[in-house]
Amino acid sequence: MSGKDDNKEMNEQETAATEETAEAENEVTLSEDELKALCREHVCPACDVMGEAKEERLRALAETENIKKRLARETDELKKFAADSILSDLLPVLDNLDLALDHAQNLDACKDFVIGVDMTRKMFLETLAKHGLEAVGKVGDEFDPNFHEAMGMAQVADIPDNSIAQILQRGYVLKERVIRPAKVMVNKLS
Secondary structure, X not given: OHHHHHHHHHHHHHHHHHHHHHHHHHOOOOOHHHHHHHXXXXXXXXXXXXXXXXXXXXXXXXXXXXXXXXXXXXXXXXXXXXXXXXXXXXXXXXXXXXXXXXXXXOOHHHHHHHHHHHHHHHHHHHHHHHOOEEEXXXXXXXXXXXXXXXXXXXXXXXXXXXXEEEEEEOEEEEOOEEEEOEEEEEEOOO
């Protein structure tokens, strides 16, 4: 009996070896690109899942681009107006220099003092101008509510109607953005 069992066991081993060899011969190796192409062929192109996945991917890409653009725009805006609050805080200093000049202008005893304050004011204005600050409103300019705040009416014959007759407080803009509107008296002839 042991001979028959040995033969039977050998036949089973040979059969198993033959099957393994046949499986190894049938095994196909694919590159990654070939595998992706094969997957695409077997996925139904009209299938909703595939279409939804493509749409979702495109929306995500578009959203990413929008975020990049928005961040770039916000960064530019931040850089452009970074000095806004500091310059706003310095405007009262400039107002006080103007007041000192106005009050001491006609006093002979303060002549040298007035020259020094005027030089300081000019240097201060030049420094502020380097950072984009500009004064708004001159006597005779047309009144513009975007840049001027009307404090009252005046009647001056040699200035056109609806123009600035007097400046009560200078206004300033920083790179086309109003920091403080000019407080003015508007000319009304009628």
